Amino acid sequence: MPTRGQLSAGLVGFLDSGMRKPTRARSGGSLVGFVDSLKSCGVLPTTRGAMDGTPHRFRLERVRALRERSEDQAKQALADSLLQERQAEAGVAAAAAEISAARTALSGSGVTPVDAVTIRAHQAYLERAERLHRQSVVALQGTQALTESRRDELVEAARARQTLDRLHDRSLAAHRAESGRRERALLDEIALNTFRRGAAA
Numbered sequence: 001m002p003t004r005g006q007l008s009a010g011l012v013g014f015l016d017s018g019m020r021k022p023t024r025a026r027s028g029g030s031l032v033g034f035v036d037s038l039k040s041c042g043v044l045p046t047t048r049g050a051m052d053g054t055p056h057r058f059r060l061e062r063v064r065a066l067r068e069r070s071e072d073q074a075k076q077a078l079a080d081s082l083l084q085e086r087q088a089e090a091g092v093a094a095a096a097a098e099i100s101a102a103r104t105a106l107s108g109s110g111v112t113p114v115d116a117v118t119i120r121a122h123q124a125y126l127e128r129a130e131r132l133h134r135q136s137v138v139a140l141q142g143t144q145a146l147t148e149s150r151r152d153e154l155v156e157a158a159r160a161r162q163t164l165d166r167l168h169d170r171s172l173a174a175h176r177a178e179s180g181r182r183e184r185a186l187l188d189e190i191a192l193n194t195f196r197r198g199a200a201a
Contacts, residue, residue, distance in 0.1 A: 056175040064164040071161045074154040081147040088140035095133035102126035 058064065106122040 067161040071157040074157040085143040091136040098129035
């Protein structure tokens with residue numbers, strides 16, 4: 001059991017090193033050990049108090065985790081949509097190239113004598129290429145609309161997650177402030193009890 005002189009020296013040393021810049025790391029180590037010593041010799045009561053090491057608990061942590069997951073899913077959905085949009089753009093470009101080739105073939109048939117069957121084949125090829133081009137343009141417009149929708153969904157998901165992040169940060173700040181207040185109150189109690197015991201000796 002530590003002597004009264006050891007406790008007084010320990011208190012002075014702790015107050016000299018810890019009260020200047022109180023941190024959780026210091027309070028979680030030397031302060032707790034010193035408090036335990038004080039409790040063991042009756043300077044402080046042994047009931048749970050300010051230095052019980054209670055961790056911060058955010059009551060909406062599960063909701064926050066769900067919103068983070070929703071944001072990740074929205075990011076993935078947007079990435080998939082962007083990939084589809086790039087593929088649709090490539091489809092439009094390929095269809096446009098088919099139209100150009102069909103028109104070249106059809107115009108060439110007017111220079112070089114060909115039969116009517118060949119001309120009709122070139123005309124059919126051109127019409128098919130134009131039809132595919134229209135379809136690819138419609139597909140591209142659809143993917144672009146989907147991309148915009150998913151981009152909006154990502155923005156909303158990010159806002160929802162950020163709201164929970166701000167609540168979490170405020171909760172953590174309040175927890176740290178309360179822990180600091182309790183630590184200061186405990187240090188005051190240590191100093192007062194040590195002074196009273198020294199005066200009574």
